[in-house]
Amino acid sequence: MIDFFFWLTPWERLWWAPPLFLAAAVVYARGAGERPPGAWRQGLFWAGLALMWFGLQSGLDYFSEHAFFVHRLQHLILHHVAPMLIALAVPLQTMGWTPPRFVRALNHPVVAPVLFSALIIFWLIPPVHVAAMLDARLYAIMNVSIALNGVMFWASVLNASRRPLTRMLMALAVAPTQIALGLLLMSANSDLYPVYALCGRATGLDALTDQRLGGLILWLPGVMMSLLAVLIVLLRLLCGAASPTAARRESSDGSPEPCPR
Template sequence: MTTLLYWLDPWEPSPTVVIAILVAAVLFARGARHARVSISRRIAFWAGLSALYVALHTRLDYFFEHEFFMHRLQHLVLHHLGPFLIALSYPGAALRAGVPFEWRRRWLRPASQTRVARMMFDIVFNPVIALTLFVGLIYLWLLSPIHFKAMLDYRLYRVMNWSMVIDGLLFWWLVLDPRPAPPARLAPGRRILVVIAAIPPQIVLGAFIFFTPRELYPIYSICGRAFTWITPMRDQQIGGLLLWIPGSMMSVIGALIALRHWLRLSARARLRQESKPGRRIQTCGMPSSSCTPDEATNPNAP
């Protein structure tokens, strides 16, 4: 128990991380009592949220700051695994149900229906922009000069980590949405294309880092490495492999899940479903789209 508490003790305490994780946990726990959330979806949500906490707010953060391959492992969790599991749980209805009804009526619903909010959602959930941000942020933070500054400045370091989390949530939410379009933002076939398009750039960057014969990220040698028995070049090669193989494989898995949703919707003849005139549409509680009351609580409903 002492050893576990030691590793759970944050290397650099952050109230922002604690508050964000706690709010998400409370809303989901409250809402899951009212919305229909299966056991598998509950497990996926809690696993994803726990993964984000471990990657952001434990003693492991010391190793993330002092070893390149550990840093890549951290971002694999923040940008891929954690958001992927949360999106896979489709928690929108539960999170919305967790907000007190009066707050939803007075603040949440009007705010989500403003022109500014709709424009912002249209921008971040545009497939081209979503793909560009997903791949572009990986490249941005791995540019040697920017990476050097981010690992020295704790404020920029936290901006880097949070940008990966937020972008990962937006991207995987867009890709793994199990509903037809509308109410989903993208048609099932386009979701598959978007996630497949994210694979080649990750392979190219991972291969470049792996095969480069010089040290790209000397900041780890300057500040001191956590594992002195690993040479700088070996550390860099392992980091490149983590981006090259596991990062790309997550996109492959995402494409397979999107394909499964496509086949399921096709079998139920829901691919071209349109809203009937006068049919009331209810917001799901997440900014990506809106849905009917039945779809809000059960994305697999026929």
């Protein structure tokens, strides 16, 4: 039986992860002391940072190497859930950091959805995926690239300085790729990723069931995150229309307050 501490122990230790996460926490805490973003935003940031750590440096990593559907859950956390929580906390304003020009270029409304979808496709190409699962360095690059891209994309979608329609279209633009890939994985009649059999499956699922469940996770929760982002943008738009003060605040710093109750 796996004990609780298993989930707190990194399976694949990344030597740079503890200092990087610690630096992010210190810089954010210092910025929050000087430019308080609100308690709820701070809560979102810490929750997102904790989830990001869990996705990268916990016992979950063991199961993601031994079950395809758990691997998809790991990437759902790293590419969708944790980045969206961090983006909602508007950490750049709190930290007082302006992204460099190349980052802003990657967050162009056309480029960002293409890059987001391309990364999903690339790491699911069977030969690429198998190579990443068998090479520790490539495996780390895969997970880190997914996590960084997720933060960049959802920060761009939830950035109030852009037109709401543009942001909603960006969120919806990544859904078709996830639907198509999810349906492809669910309808495949052969094991596309035999690496999980090679490493040894950690669950009692057979290869096709594992693969189809992974496709379902890629399809439904991934698309639901896009719809959630659209809902958030719409709610902010309605709040801005109902409260001129909130609208002015949004246009000035890109971080509107919640609707007044």
